[in-house]
Amino acid sequence: MSTDPIGRTALVTGASRGIGAEVARQLAEMGFLVIVNYREKRVRADKVVDEIERSGGRAVALGADLSDEMSVTALVSGITDTFGQLDLLVLNASGGLELDAAPGYAMKLNRDSQLRLTELVRPILRVGGRIVFVTSHQSHFFGQQPVPKDYEPIARSKRAGEDALRALIPQLNEQGVDLTVVSGDMIDGTIIVRLLERRDPDAVSSRRERGALPTIDEFARVVAEASTAPVEPGQTFYVGGADYLATGAVDL
Numbered sequence: 489m490s491t492d493p494i495g496r497t498a499l500v501t502g503a504s505r506g507i508g509a510e511v512a513r514q515l516a517e518m519g520f521l522v523i524v525n526y527r528e529k530r531v532r533a534d535k536v537v538d539e540i541e542r543s544g545g546r547a548v549a550l551g552a553d554l555s556d557e558m559s560v561t562a563l564v565s566g567i568t569d570t571f572g573q574l575d576l577l578v579l580n581a582s583g584g585l586e587l588d589a590a591p592g593y594a595m596k597l598n599r600d601s602q603l604r605l606t607e608l609v610r611p612i613l614r615v616g617g618r619i620v621f622v623t624s625h626q627s628h629f630f631g632q633q634p635v636p637k638d639y640e641p642i643a644r645s646k647r648a649g650e651d652a653l654r655a656l657i658p659q660l661n662e663q664g665v666d667l668t669v670v671s672g673d674m675i676d677g678t679i680i681v682r683l684l685e686r687r688d689p690d691a692v693s694s695r696r697e698r699g700a701l702p703t704i705d706e707f708a709r710v711v712a713e714a715s716t717a718p719v720e721p722g723q724t725f726y727v728g729g730a731d732y733l734a735t736g737a738v739d740l
Contacts (some may be wrong), residue, residue: 497571498715499523499609501554502581504532506678507622510708511578512536515715516545520576523567524549527581554581554601555593564608574612576715579605579653580622582680584642598645603652615664620714621653624680625729628671633732636691639684657721667722668714673729676701695729702728 498515502508504526512522513536522540524547526533533549540547552563567574579602584594606619613619626635627646635643653667660667674681674695681701684692695701707727714725726733 496520496575497523497567497573498576498578499525499567499574500578500580501525501605502527503578504529504536504549507675507704507708507711508578508580509536510704511580511711511715512547513540513543513545514708514712515576515578516540516547517543518712518716521546521548521571523547523571525554525563525581526551527553554605555597557604560601560605560608564605564612567609568612572612573614574609575614575617576620577606577609577613577618578620578622578711578715580711582622582642582646584645594641594645595648598642599649599652602649606653606656610660610663610665613663613665617664618666618668618715618719619653619660620711621650621667621669622711623647623650623669623671625671625673625726625732628669628724629732636684636688638687639691642680654722661721666719668719669722669724670707670711670714670727671724672702672707672710672727673732674701675704675707675728677704698729698731 496519498520500508500512500522503512503524512524516522524533524536530551537547537549550563550566553559582598623646626639627643630643630647650669657667674692681692710725710727
């Protein structure tokens with residue numbers, strides 16, 4: 489634990505609801521001051537902050553559209569000016585299934601924006617810090633396992649995002665910063681699964697036939713573990729979807 493007045497500081501992207509919100513709550517319970525990032529839903533983000541503070545934790549809501557360079561630059565500048573440093577970056581925000589998403593949006597958000605934010609925060613990540621990339625089995629094992637057609641742009645772009653971040657591991661190691669990846673089966677109750685059920689219900693039902701889908705709480709607990717446990721560089725944590733790991737698929 490840090491002995492400075494601020495203590496450990498974590499930025500969780502896409503933290504106004506779902507997995508990101510639960511990760512923020514759990515990190516706050518572990519003593520982190522959590523920056524709850526949101527794109528548009530300030531009211532939801534404020535609610536997460538209120539819940540954390542009522543439980544005795546520390547949090548602040550900061551908005552930024554990760555796909556907008558100026559917005560992200562302002563976010564990191566604000567963190568730098570206010571806190572001076574960062575110990576943990578949880579790259580949870582993603583997208584691409586939205587009906588009004590522009591062509592190329594999935595790659596812009598799930599690869600380009602993840603890499604840009606990582607590079608922007610690197611100067612303020614302290615030695616011993618960590619970056620956690622949140623992904624899905626459908627993305628992590630892209631090219632090895634079938635992917636629902638409607639989910640393919642997300643799977644392809646998140647795999648590209650993971651590859652781009654893994655390419656930074658030598659530089660991160662020199663800086664004293666770890667990278668971990670958390671890959672999960674479809675997570676019950678998330679917006680991605682709800683959107684996919686509307687567009688391709690068979691894709692979700694086929695996963696449910698394989699076994700109970702992990703819950704948001706279960707997945708968030710593994711993200712919190714990947715944020716703090718001793719790890720090997722680039723270590724991947726898996727949640728659910730045992731069939732992905734039992735059919736010859738290998739970590740890339």
